[in-house]
Amino acid sequence: ALPISEPERMGSCSICLSVLILVCFPCLITAQQAYADDSCRNSSSALGYACNGVNRSCTAFLMYRAQPPYNNLSSIASLFSANVSQISAISNMSETMTLPTNTEVLIPATCSCSGKFYQVNTTYLVKPGDNYMLIANNTFEGLTTCKAIRNNKISPSLADIFPNERLTIPVRCACPTKKQVGEGIKYLMSFVIQPGNAIASIAVKFGADVAQTLEANQKSEQDSVIQPFTTLLVPLRAAPNGSAVNLFPQTSSSPSPTPSPPSSPTPPSSSPPKGSSKKKWAYFGVGVVVGGAFVLAAGALLVFVFLRTRKSKGLIVPSQSQSFEAQEKAITKEPETEPFEFLQSISSIASLKVYSIEDLQAATETFGSDHWIKGSVYMGILNGDRVAIKKMNGDVSKEISVLNKINHFNLISLLGICFDDGVWYLVYEYASNGPLSDWIYQDSPDQKTLNWGKRMQVASDVATGLNYLHSYTTPPHVHKDIKSSNILLDGDFRAKIAKFGLSRPVRGNDGQYTLTKHIVGTKGYLAPEYLENGLVTPMLDVYSFGILLLEMLTGKDVAQLYEGVKVYLSEVLAPLLGNENANLKGFIDPSLGELYPEHVAMSIVVLIDRCLRKDPASRPSMNEIVQILSKTLTTSLVWESTSASTSSL
Incomplete structure (x- = not known):
C-alpha cells in the first residue's frame, strides 16, 4: 500500500468531517428552524429557535391576539416589554383604545441569542391560580412554552411557581439565516397557529412565499400538518403592516363555551392534549x-x-x-x-x-x-x-x-x-362573498368563478368544519345538509358551514347510531344507506361532501351530474379511474382552463370516488380527508406560486 502523507491525511479527515456534518446535522446546512408541534413537549425545539442566523440580534415580529386584560396596546406592550409607539405605528391604532377580543396586533421586538436559542425576554408577575400551561398557552398564547419558562427560572430546581414570583419569559423568535438573506428575506414573524389554519394560507395572508415558509419551519408538501397554539415562522421580505391582520374581528358579546379543536387530523382522545390548558x-x-x-x-x-x-x-x-x-x-x-x-x-x-x-x-x-x-x-x-x-x-x-x-x-x-x-x-x-353556489357553476348568471387554489382552500375549510362536528362536539353531530348553497364565503373566501336546522347527534342515548324513518335533506346529496335504511352516521356527511367536491371540480350542479347516470353518481368517474391516459380537460370546469396541477386534480377524483362508495364503511373519515386536503392545498398553492413566477419571466 502507498504511504499517505500528512497533508493528504488532513484532507481526508476534513472530507470525513464535512460528510459527517451533512449527514448528522442537516439543519446547519439548510439553516432552517425545527417546528415544535406541542408547547409543553420535552424536545429541545420547545426551548426556542436555534441561533443559526446571520446575526445574533435582529428585529423580529410577533403576532398577538388581544384578550382581557391585555386588550389595548399599552397593556400588550407592557406584557412583552415592547415599545408601544412602535406597535401603534405599525398597527395604525391608538395606544389606549380598547380592542375587541382576538384583534391581531403586530409587535416589533429585538430578537437576540441567549445561549443556543433566539428569544425576546420579558418579565411576568405570577398571579394566583397561574401555572406553566396557563402562562404559556393563555397569557402568552403559545409564543412561549412550558419547558422554556421552566428552563429560564432563576432557580430551575424549584419546579413550582408561586403568586407574586417574577418570571423571565423567553418569547419565541428567530433571525434570518444566510440562505434566507440570500433569498431576500429580511424579517421572521412568530405567528401562533389557530384552529383551521394551514401553512399555505398563513403564508398567503402575509404575502410570504409558501415554499419558503415550509422550508423555514422544516416542513414540506408531504409533511405540512400543524397544531393550534404553536408557532410558525413566516419569512418576510419587508416589514409587515396592519393591512394583513384581522384588526376588528366580529365576536359575540361573550366567549363561546366550547373551545375550537386542533386542526390536526389526529383522532380525538379521551384525555386532554398535552398543550391544552386547564382553563x-x-x-x-x-x-x-x-x-x-x-x-x-x-x-x-x-x-x-x-x-x-x-x-x-x-x-x-x-x-x-x-x-x-x-x-x-x-x-x-x-x-x-x-x-x-x-x-x-x-x-x-x-x-x-x-x-x-x-x-x-x-x-x-x-x-x-x-x-x-x-x-x-x-x-x-x-x-x-x-x-x-x-x-x-x-x-x-x-x-x-x-x-x-x-x-x-x-x-x-x-x-x-x-x-x-x-x-x-x-x-x-356576515359572509360578504355569499354562498359557494354563486361561484362554482358554469351556468352562473354573474359568471363568478374561483381559481384552483381557492377551491382547494374551500374544500379544506369545509372538511375541517365537518371534522369538528364529527369528532370534537359533545355529543358528536352530523350536519345532514351539506351542499353548495349552505357553504358561505367570507371576505377572504374562507368557507363557513351554515344552516344547522337538520343537524342532529350521531348516536342515541344507548350509544348506538340512530335510525330514522323521517328522511329529510336535499335530493342528490343524500347517501344510499340513509335513503334506504334511515341510518344516520358521519358517513352521511362524507357522502354529501363527495358530491360537493365533484361539483367544485366539474362546475356542474348535482342535477346535471345525474344526467345519464343509471344508479350511482360515482359512475361519472369511471372513465378517469384506472386510466393512465385519462383526459381531465373534458371533465374539469372549463373556467379553470389549464390552470391547475393535473396530478393534484387526479388525486381529488380518487378522493371523490372513495367518498361516494355505496358501503359507508369503505368511505374515508373526515379526519383522513382533512389530512389529504391539507397536503393538497399546500401543493396547489406552491404550484400556483411557481406557475406565476414562471409566467412573469
Missing part, C-alpha cells in the same frame, strides 16, 4: 353544562311561545333530479309574542345576545330593500359591524342549540337572537 378545558365543561341548560330553556320557551300549525314545506331540490324522494314532517305550533324579559333569561343561560326588534330595524333600515340579501336574509349594521339577520318561523330551537354550543372558524357563528310578533330573528356573522 380551556374548564371552558369546555362549562360549555357542555350551559348548552344542556339552554336546550331545556329553549324547549320551555317553545312550549309557551308556539301553538300554531305550520304548513308542511318541501325542501328546495334540483327539479331535474328525480332519483330520490325527500319529505319534511309537518310541525304544529301556534306563535304568541313572548315578553322580552323571558328572552333575556334565555340569554343569561345560553350566552347569546338578545336584541330588540327596534335594534334590528335600525340595523337594516326597517328591513329595507337595500339591505336584502336573499330569501328572508338581510344585511345589517350592529355596533359598527356587518351582520346577517335571518327571519324564521316555526321551531328554531335545534339550530339555536347546535350553534350556541359550537365554536369553530369554519362554522358560521350565531351572534344573537330576537323574537317579535311570532317571528324569530337570528343574527349571524
Whole structure:
C-alpha cells in the first residue's frame, strides 16, 4: 500500500468531517428552524429557535391576539416589554383604545441569542391560580412554552411557581439565516397557529412565499400538518403592516363555551392534549353544562311561545333530479309574542345576545330593500359591524342549540337572537362573498368563478368544519345538509358551514347510531344507506361532501351530474379511474382552463370516488380527508406560486 502523507491525511479527515456534518446535522446546512408541534413537549425545539442566523440580534415580529386584560396596546406592550409607539405605528391604532377580543396586533421586538436559542425576554408577575400551561398557552398564547419558562427560572430546581414570583419569559423568535438573506428575506414573524389554519394560507395572508415558509419551519408538501397554539415562522421580505391582520374581528358579546379543536387530523382522545390548558378545558365543561341548560330553556320557551300549525314545506331540490324522494314532517305550533324579559333569561343561560326588534330595524333600515340579501336574509349594521339577520318561523330551537354550543372558524357563528310578533330573528356573522353556489357553476348568471387554489382552500375549510362536528362536539353531530348553497364565503373566501336546522347527534342515548324513518335533506346529496335504511352516521356527511367536491371540480350542479347516470353518481368517474391516459380537460370546469396541477386534480377524483362508495364503511373519515386536503392545498398553492413566477419571466 502507498504511504499517505500528512497533508493528504488532513484532507481526508476534513472530507470525513464535512460528510459527517451533512449527514448528522442537516439543519446547519439548510439553516432552517425545527417546528415544535406541542408547547409543553420535552424536545429541545420547545426551548426556542436555534441561533443559526446571520446575526445574533435582529428585529423580529410577533403576532398577538388581544384578550382581557391585555386588550389595548399599552397593556400588550407592557406584557412583552415592547415599545408601544412602535406597535401603534405599525398597527395604525391608538395606544389606549380598547380592542375587541382576538384583534391581531403586530409587535416589533429585538430578537437576540441567549445561549443556543433566539428569544425576546420579558418579565411576568405570577398571579394566583397561574401555572406553566396557563402562562404559556393563555397569557402568552403559545409564543412561549412550558419547558422554556421552566428552563429560564432563576432557580430551575424549584419546579413550582408561586403568586407574586417574577418570571423571565423567553418569547419565541428567530433571525434570518444566510440562505434566507440570500433569498431576500429580511424579517421572521412568530405567528401562533389557530384552529383551521394551514401553512399555505398563513403564508398567503402575509404575502410570504409558501415554499419558503415550509422550508423555514422544516416542513414540506408531504409533511405540512400543524397544531393550534404553536408557532410558525413566516419569512418576510419587508416589514409587515396592519393591512394583513384581522384588526376588528366580529365576536359575540361573550366567549363561546366550547373551545375550537386542533386542526390536526389526529383522532380525538379521551384525555386532554398535552398543550391544552386547564382553563380551556374548564371552558369546555362549562360549555357542555350551559348548552344542556339552554336546550331545556329553549324547549320551555317553545312550549309557551308556539301553538300554531305550520304548513308542511318541501325542501328546495334540483327539479331535474328525480332519483330520490325527500319529505319534511309537518310541525304544529301556534306563535304568541313572548315578553322580552323571558328572552333575556334565555340569554343569561345560553350566552347569546338578545336584541330588540327596534335594534334590528335600525340595523337594516326597517328591513329595507337595500339591505336584502336573499330569501328572508338581510344585511345589517350592529355596533359598527356587518351582520346577517335571518327571519324564521316555526321551531328554531335545534339550530339555536347546535350553534350556541359550537365554536369553530369554519362554522358560521350565531351572534344573537330576537323574537317579535311570532317571528324569530337570528343574527349571524356576515359572509360578504355569499354562498359557494354563486361561484362554482358554469351556468352562473354573474359568471363568478374561483381559481384552483381557492377551491382547494374551500374544500379544506369545509372538511375541517365537518371534522369538528364529527369528532370534537359533545355529543358528536352530523350536519345532514351539506351542499353548495349552505357553504358561505367570507371576505377572504374562507368557507363557513351554515344552516344547522337538520343537524342532529350521531348516536342515541344507548350509544348506538340512530335510525330514522323521517328522511329529510336535499335530493342528490343524500347517501344510499340513509335513503334506504334511515341510518344516520358521519358517513352521511362524507357522502354529501363527495358530491360537493365533484361539483367544485366539474362546475356542474348535482342535477346535471345525474344526467345519464343509471344508479350511482360515482359512475361519472369511471372513465378517469384506472386510466393512465385519462383526459381531465373534458371533465374539469372549463373556467379553470389549464390552470391547475393535473396530478393534484387526479388525486381529488380518487378522493371523490372513495367518498361516494355505496358501503359507508369503505368511505374515508373526515379526519383522513382533512389530512389529504391539507397536503393538497399546500401543493396547489406552491404550484400556483411557481406557475406565476414562471409566467412573469
